[in-house]
Amino acid sequence: MAFFGLFKKKDKNKSKKYKMGLHKTREGAFKTLKELLSDKTKIDDELFDELEEIFITADIGVDTVVNFIDELRSEVKNKKITDKEVLQEMIMDKMFEIYLKGEIVNANLNLNPDGLSVILFVGVNGVGKTTSIAKIAYSLKKQGKKVLLAAGDTFRAGAIAQLDVWAKRIGVDIVTKPDGSDPSSVMYEAVTKAKNEGYDVLLCDTAGRLQTKVNLMNELNKMKRVIESLCPGAPQETLLVIDATTGQNGMSQAKAFKEATEVSGIILTKLDGTSKGGIVLAIRNEMGIPIKYVGLGEGIEDLEVFDIENYLYGLFADFFED
Numbered sequence: 428m429a430f431f432g433l434f435k436k437k438d439k440n441k442s443k444k445y446k447m448g449l450h451k452t453r454e455g456a457f458k459t460l461k462e463l464l465s466d467k468t469k470i471d472d473e474l475f476d477e478l479e480e481i482f483i484t485a486d487i488g489v490d491t492v493v494n495f496i497d498e499l500r501s502e503v504k505n506k507k508i509t510d511k512e513v514l515q516e517m518i519m520d521k522m523f524e525i526y527l528k529g530e531i532v533n534a535n536l537n538l539n540p541d542g543l544s545v546i547l548f549v550g551v552n553g554v555g556k557t558t559s560i561a562k563i564a565y566s567l568k569k570q571g572k573k574v575l576l577a578a579g580d581t582f583r584a585g586a587i588a589q590l591d592v593w594a595k596r597i598g599v600d601i602v603t604k605p606d607g608s609d610p611s612s613v614m615y616e617a618v619t620k621a622k623n624e625g626y627d628v629l630l631c632d633t634a635g636r637l638q639t640k641v642n643l644m645n646e647l648n649k650m651k652r653v654i655e656s657l658c659p660g661a662p663q664e665t666l667l668v669i670d671a672t673t674g675q676n677g678m679s680q681a682k683a684f685k686e687a688t689e690v691s692g693i694i695l696t697k698l699d700g701t702s703k704g705g706i707v708l709a710i711r712n713e714m715g716i717p718i719k720y721v722g723l724g725e726g727i728e729d730l731e732v733f734d735i736e737n738y739l740y741g742l743f744a745d746f747f748e749d
Contacts, residue, residue, distance in 0.1 A: 452741075470508065488706075535732065549665060551636055551680055556635060566730070582610075583634065611652075618658050665690050667680075671721075681714050696730075
């Protein structure tokens with residue numbers, strides 16, 4: 428079986444951060460799941476109904492859960508499964524398949540090996556966008572990259588100052604203009620500086636809220652046109668930052684931004700702060716967008732490159748470690 432077989436070969440020490448970060452989800456819905464599979468004497472319709480309720484509680488998403496349970500029910504019937512331990516393995520494998528969708532999913536950043544890489548960050552205010560930019564800048568700097576930040580959120584009071592503080596703290600350069608400036612002019616100046624001065628990666632903050640979705644779409648498109656005109660092929664990534672604690676509201680944000688721009692990946696912050704960690708599977712299944720990073724703590728090194736095996740281990744650790 429896919430995930431279950433891979434799990435047995437994994438170095439569990441590498442999974443400790445996910446185990447700690449997903450403890451609220453594990454102590455919520457997945458504790459109920461473990462109790463259900465322990466208490467039930469047989470696999471029947473009542474069990475499947477209860478499984479459905481548990482997974483919806485974990486915020487995996489109604490549509491995703493209904494399809495998931497239908498497939499699980501069908502497979503159990505066709506294979507005449509009566510062993511609850513086999514059912515448990517099937518649940519893990521099905522979640523693994525929901526995320527992969529038959530593809531090789533690469534969570535690493537798509538960086539240009541032969542020149543400047545530009546990464547746009549989008550998302551509503553308050554989701555941890557600025558902090559995520561700083562954490563990724565710190566990680567890239569540790570890898571030996573020359574990193575530049577662009578303070579393109581010129582509409583939110585304090586956004587430029589906040590990013591500037593982070594730039595000084597982690598020791599990277601930043602391009603800023605006064606509050607209320609045209610964000611595209613910030614992009615123009617930043618890309619020009621990055622190219623002229625040999626930067627490896629340019630990380631660009633953008634406005635989290637404009638008056639209407641049309642305004643947001645126009646602003647993002649304008650910024651992307653400016654970037655591409657100066658640096659063909661850029662931006663290499665457009666990353667949408669979502670706060671995991673907002674649950675299905677985060678899904679609504681994802682859909683709105685996907686309509687406004689070409690989102691290439693998701694940063695899911697505060698995954699350690701929610702009992703609804705199933706949102707990872709909902710986003711991937713309903714949006715088709717890979718998760719690139721997850722926030723598993725407050726520290727500068729606690730934004731982790733997403734790993735589906737470690738994520739599932741974080742959810743199911745208690746099943747393995749009695």
